[in-house]
Amino acid sequence: MRPRLPNPRVLMAGLALTAVAACTTGPSLEKQGSVTAPPGDNKHLTIGTAGFTESDVLAQMYALLLGRAGYSTKIPSVTNREIYEPALESGQIDVVPEYAATFADWLNAKAHGPDAKPVGSPDLDRTMTALRALATPRGLTVLDPGKAVDQNAFAVAESYAREHRLKTLSDLGASRLPVRLAAGDECVQRPYCEPGLRKTYGINVTAVDPKGVGTTQAKQAVQSGQDQMVLTTTTDATLAAFGLVLLADDKHLQNADYIVPVVNRSRAGSTGVTGALGKLNTVLTTADLASLNEQVDSWRRLPEDVARNYLTSKRLI
Numbered sequence: 562m563r564p565r566l567p568n569p570r571v572l573m574a575g576l577a578l579t580a581v582a583a584c585t586t587g588p589s590l591e592k593q594g595s596v597t598a599p600p601g602d603n604k605h606l607t608i609g610t611a612g613f614t615e616s617d618v619l620a621q622m623y624a625l626l627l628g629r630a631g632y633s634t635k636i637p638s639v640t641n642r643e644i645y646e647p648a649l650e651s652g653q654i655d656v657v658p659e660y661a662a663t664f665a666d667w668l669n670a671k672a673h674g675p676d677a678k679p680v681g682s683p684d685l686d687r688t689m690t691a692l693r694a695l696a697t698p699r700g701l702t703v704l705d706p707g708k709a710v711d712q713n714a715f716a717v718a719e720s721y722a723r724e725h726r727l728k729t730l731s732d733l734g735a736s737r738l739p740v741r742l743a744a745g746d747e748c749v750q751r752p753y754c755e756p757g758l759r760k761t762y763g764i765n766v767t768a769v770d771p772k773g774v775g776t777t778q779a780k781q782a783v784q785s786g787q788d789q790m791v792l793t794t795t796t797d798a799t800l801a802a803f804g805l806v807l808l809a810d811d812k813h814l815q816n817a818d819y820i821v822p823v824v825n826r827s828r829a830g831s832t833g834v835t836g837a838l839g840k841l842n843t844v845l846t847t848a849d850l851a852s853l854n855e856q857v858d859s860w861r862r863l864p865e866d867v868a869r870n871y872l873t874s875k876r877l878i
Contacts, residue, residue, distance in 0.1 A: 600702070600830030605633050609645045609654040612638040614857045614864070615711065615796060615850065619658035621868035622845075623822065623838060627656075629878045630837035642667055650699050655829040656838070661685065661706055662816035664823065665692035668699070683813035692821075702826045704835055706819035707842030709850045713753055713774075713815050714795045715742075716805040718783055729811040733790075734762035743779035744792035746771035754792060757814045780805060795847050798855030820845070844875045 606627060610620035617638070624634040639645040639654075646667070648654040662681025665688055669680045672695060680691035685706065696703050715730060727733050733740065748754035748769045758764040772779035775793035780803040782788040791805065800806065822838045824830055849871070856867045872878045 598827060600826055600832075601828040602831035602833055603655065603828045604631070606635075606655040606829055606834070607653065608634055608636045609649065609657040610636055610638050611641060611645065611657075614854050616658055617864040618850075618853045618857060618868050619820065621865045622841060622872060623656055623658065625868055625872055625878050626837045626840055627834065630833055632834070632837070646671075649701060649823065649825055652825050652828050654825070656822060656824050656834070659703075659821050659823045660711060660818040661692055661703075661821050662688045662818045664703075664821070665695060668692070668695040681816045681818075683815060683817055685817040685819060688817045689821075696823065700826050702824050702830045702835075704822040704824065704838055705842060706821045707845050709796075709820045709845045709847050710818055711794055711796045711820065711847070711850065712810070712818045714793055714797070714807050714810065715758075715790050716780075716783065716793055716797075716800055716807050717790050718786070719804050719806045721786075721789065722806055722808070727808060729809040730758070730762045730764065730814070731811050733808060734758075734764045737765055738789070739765050739767045740790050741768050741770055741788045742766050742790050742792065743770045743772045743782045743788040745774045748792060753815055761812050761814045796851040796854055798851040799859065802859070820850070840877050844877065 608620045608623050608627075610616045620636050624636055627634050637654075639648070642664075645654055645657055649657055665681040666679045669677050669691070680695070681688050689703070689706065693703050717727065717733075722728070725732075725736050725738060727736065742748065742755065742758075744754060746769070748771075750756070755766050755769055758766055770779075770782060770788050772782055772788075772791075775791065775797050779788070779791045780793075780799070783791045783805060784803045790808075793800070793807075795807070824834060824838075853867050853871060856862045857864055869878070
């Protein structure tokens with residue numbers, strides 16, 4: 562599962578990469594002649610992963626697809642965007658799996674300051690247009706999104722949903738039921754969380770129980786009836802184990818955080834790379850990604866083995 566709000570990442574980076582990336586912000590925008598140069602086709606590529614399960618699995622799938630296309634790869638794990646994005650610009654990293662709306666807002670804040678108006682939105686086309694406009698001057702190419710999306714999501718107990726005939730967040734709002742929400746403490750001010758649930762869906766949020774985003778403690782609180790709903794993500798594979806089900810975001814409160822590969826154009830912008838990675842778009846769904854996360858987190862399988870088995874089952878390698 563991809564953690565949100567806040568976004569802790571596990572540091573497993575090689576010291577050389579970390580040192581280089583931490584000391585550079587990539588080539589200045591004024592000096593990026595490579596933006597208009599032909600896309601590069603380096604045969605030895607570095608794929609970055611942010612060190613959490615989903616990122617690791619995606620990076621392993623990228624490596625296997627690129628390996629099938631004739632590229633050699635290595636996969637260092639880095640802490641967060643503050644490290645891997647400058648490394649991507651400077652060519653220390655060639656490819657990373659990203660999330661469209663989140664990355665668009667991150668680049669926008671980098672370009673225009675932390676108070677810049679967000680450009681990520683629930684509209685995928687608008688989000689991708691904004692993202693590419695921000696990424697291209699930095700020498701980055703954002704490939705097409707596929708079917709898989711890792712958005713914030715809200716879950717309730719299956720018995721609770723059945724009792725009150727709830728399938729969507731609109732259903733919950735119409736029910737006027739009092740809802741105690743297990744989430745991060747930032748939820749009280751984030752537009753996609755408590756304020757959005759009230760404004761968009763008319764949900765009667767009586768309190769936010771600060772147990773974190775998708776944590777075991779938060780899910781247990783909903784399972785026991787202490788809380789009625791939990792903030793998690795669409796690729797959370799552990800919900801069934803707690804007897805929880807997602808309510809559909811039928812009015813599209815959440816941003817379009819579709820999975821998108823981002824590449825350094827001067828090193829990995831060729832059709833060989835983009836074609837290899839694009840094959841994943843034809844098969845990978847949100848449900849598939851949740852299942853892959855579960856195999857690593859719950860079944861204790863290695864990300865590389867999970868990635869290989871999935872791609873083999875889809876006849877991509």
